[in-house]
Amino acid sequence: AQRVTQPEKLLSVFKGAPVELKCNYSYSGSPELFWYVQYSRQRLQLLLRHISRESIKGFTADLNKGETSFHLKKPFAQEEDSAMYYCALWGYQKVTFGTGTKLQVIP
């Protein structure tokens, strides 16, 4: 079975401070990992995927197979980053989502 764990339900940071949203996974094969974001009153949307190794809106995430982690990071938080963030894993022909972390950026 596959599992995605996001230990923090809520993360509050001040504007300009670094952000790290934690994600750990459990999967027997080679995982494909994603971060999805849901802004207020908007639909869930893809933020980034690990195989792209890209930076979106200043966010990056590195897959650490040794620690089975895929933490999302941004060096300087902005108010518009406030949203719900979901880590997700693709395996066995389906996506498993974590429970989500609400990021609150304080002006």
Place this chain on the structure above:
Amino acid sequence: SAVISQKPSRDICQRGTSLTIQCQVDSQVTMMFWYRQQPGQSLTLIATANQGSEATYESGFVIDKFPISRPNLTFSTLTVSNMSPEDSSIYLCSAGLAGGETQYFGPGTRLLVL
């Protein structure tokens, strides 16, 4: 990318009735999925909607309660049958692009059962 629309956007239903939710994709996609998101919780996969064959249901979800149709590569429906207040939730449709792993979501259908 893909644009997903859902109808209805919300509904209030009486216990014991059924509601069919429609999902339309603006392009042909191989994989479509239905999720449930209960208040304050994450997304739970209900089933994978397979074109031309029966849907693949996740543990805890059965066809009699959540019948799904997928008549073509751009459209699917989910019916919530014999509803109870516990079915009150947001129901989301998604389309999986590439090999299915990259998902695009509809806006959701907010269902309240009285």
